[in-house]
Amino acid sequence: MATARLWEFAGVRGAITAHAWHREDPRYIAILTHGYGEHLGRYEHVAETLVRHGAVVCGPDHLGHGRSAGEPVLIEDFADVVADLHTVVESARSDHPDLPVVLIGHSMGGMIATRYAQLHGRDLTALVLSGPVLGRWDALSALLGLDEIPDIPIDPDTLSRDPAIGKAYTEDPLVWHGPFKRALLLATDACMRQIGEHGSLGDLPTLWIHGEDDQLVPLDGTRTGIEQIRGTDLTERIFFGARHEVFNETNRDEILSEVTAFLDRALPAR
Template sequence: MKTFCLAIAVWHSIKLRHITIRKYCIVAAIVSALVSFSSTEIEARPEILKLEINNQTHLTYRRYVSDNPRGLILYLHGISSHSGWYIQSGEIFAENGYTVYAPDRRGSGMNDYERGHLQDYLDLIADMDAFIARMRADFPGLPIYIFGLSWGGKQALLYDSLRPNEFAGVILSCPGIKPKIDLSLWNKLKVLLYFWRRREVQPEIKIPISDASLFTDNVRWQNWIEQDPYTLRRATARFYWESHQMDKVLKREVRDGQSPVLLQLAGRDEIVNNKKTQKFIDKLVGKRGKRDVEVLMYEDARHTLEFEDNLPEVMRDILEWLDRHNRW
């Protein structure tokens, strides 16, 4: 019955569109992937690996290998989340021809060293350089796409700005470029007072999006988030300072590029300011209007599309967009 209901939901989401063999296969793969998950927990399907950065730091990542890959995806999670939040979509990408590399950001997820800390945002740039090199070595010649969710969307767009034309496409899911929620004035003062001090004496400040209901209305997923030991709930003053530096650099460095952009927004998002985000993304089109930017709004969805009932529709839209822009 669960499989049948999910299949009906997916069919309902596409019934008004022209159905091709490719779309039918995509829908079938999405249904197959989604119904394979337990109703009470996530089954750890991907490979869990470590990548050495600069001969000293080791970052954990999940890899989903497609049997017949046509492209690669560097998958970046949000400020509180980690790669384990996105196993459903990782499986769907792999089943549809895209091998996924989903790192846990340094200091988050399964990376215990200096948890919640970021000494320099350029460390994140170096981390992504290392992952891109690893991906190219593992699968030479395949196009690479970068996919950033929430805070990871800011990270993805910054990297695309600093490494123009590195990617075949950029996918942004409710990116944390223009948030609705911010630190309190008191916590901002803490950041200013402590960001320059050594890690050991910096206060760990609560991440202001700790309420699981901000991510999804789905009670099962809310409970999962609340019980998840790897979800990041606090970060250092230095982390917030470096995040602010990323905002300033992104505002200054965002430029025209060649890579197409897919922006997905949730209509009921209480974390991201959709209007300001779309206005910011519109700048990517440039004065000459040459950059391909597509915006999709999911009116009834909350911030984390991964946990919403319309995930099949969301994934279908991404896969169709990838197919349109994949020249492999």
């Protein structure tokens, strides 16, 4: 089992905790970006799969998330989060200057990864987006239309068909179980608009995976965003019956195999 090493650096708005999983003789770098309200520690099994596949893996707990500094889930400008992510990428590249870099983002992390790819795509070999917040997110519009954000936590049953995932999520002290904050919602809306205005990812190999029964970030809304960023090398995989956290779904092994098979096609021959 790969063991994560934690390290800390000065982010744009405070100290950021990053995770790193190492292996001998890696053939690529995989950067993970987690979703809203969670932390990268929930991706241990994803990191282990990627390490077995040949990667060194790293990624941050975003500002206001997990072990990183900041008021919980308060992000006022996602440019700050993208800049923190760039620090992690550059650190990994300095340790392994000859290795290709792939970026894997889930949900809000998929939005962050997409914006990063638009700004720094020349430094990436591949991009994987899991249930990304892109295009149209009706829940966002509905919440911003309210005078007061209701204190309604995310329903853990919407995460996965595996009840153990919802139970672990509910009991995780590093997960935020409170309401959305208006500043984060406004920043999310602004970032989604920036992504749409920037447009195509060009020839960057991109894999989009999504649960067909995703009730948190519905498929149809994300599809409008995928069409905005679609480049010349997009692969789409929609998993019937799967909910929001496809990496935690009952068929997670199948889904992670799709990811590693895609990476094998995108990575240069060793």
